[in-house]
Amino acid sequence: MVPLYILGLLKRYGPQHGYRIKKTIADMLSDFTHIKLPTIYYHLSKMAADGLLSAISEKPGARPEKTVYSLTDKGAAACRRLLSELLAAEYRPAFDNDAIFYFAEHFRPAELAAYLQSYAGKLGPMLDIINAHREETLRHVPDDAKPMVHILFRHHELHFQAELAWARDALRMLQK
Template identity: 30%
Template sequence: MNTKELLLSVLMGGPATGYDIKKTMENEVSTLLDVSLSNLYPALNELAAEGLVTYRKVEQDSRPNKKVYELTEAGRAACLKALMSGDARHRLRSEFIFILSFAPFLPRWRVKELLDHRLADTNETLRDLDRREAEETLQEGQKFCIGFGRAMMEAQRDYILKHGAELLSSCPEDVPLAMVSHG
């Protein structure tokens, strides 16, 4: 999905300020997709010009006015069309996995560091999923996605815990400094 389609999908949840949309993109959408926030406001302005969103200005005391954006019927239709026609690809792209494919050449401490960091990140993601799951206003699709994410994170954690020691035992204790020095 492109940036404008992602913005429309965020607004399917209801009216939101640009700041709220940005936070949703950073905290929720970016955990699932690569998103670029650099053109968020120009894209919202384009969506408004295309009649896919409307906005109303809200005055604030001693702060700049804010805009609250909302989908139009045409915007809802455009969002649904994008969701219906998307490929829904599911890819595994991971620097973690790529680097670990070179574990036989890395010192054991580095591989352990990578595994420990991944476990910590996984546990943090699981805590975040717990927090999201506790929200009372979740729709069935959101519940499914949280459960799907949980299953992936738990499988990742369990795999590292079950096979990490085996990987570590295959790594050299250390790598000669000459192999690591920069030029």
């Protein structure tokens, strides 16, 4: 995913350096991906070495050099290829907290119930945050992009709701 996000952002917003890409991701995509700054620099170097990006070092008036990366034709092709590969990908989730129940013998039933209770209690507020982010994003996006914003946030909303429904279901199953 990291290379795709980098290539896509360079395509959309033009030549940039690593820190600006990180900032875009942190500002606009924090709900959708959790890429860290050194990961971005890693892939920028790698893709430059592979010829997907061209790197130009700038030395503006003040000293520290920055490296500005821009998309090559090969990079644009790689972006298209990565996107089309996604179309064939399957949904195959894995949830860390499943281990709690797979190893349920390590807990007393009351501990499991307390966990689910507190977990469910956190999910409601998280849903509110998601929806606040959606409103915020809609305010900063051109009209023709709004349907996509809705689709993206709806995706997360539905899975947060599923997680909440699960916590409540599980609580009921434990008490039965």
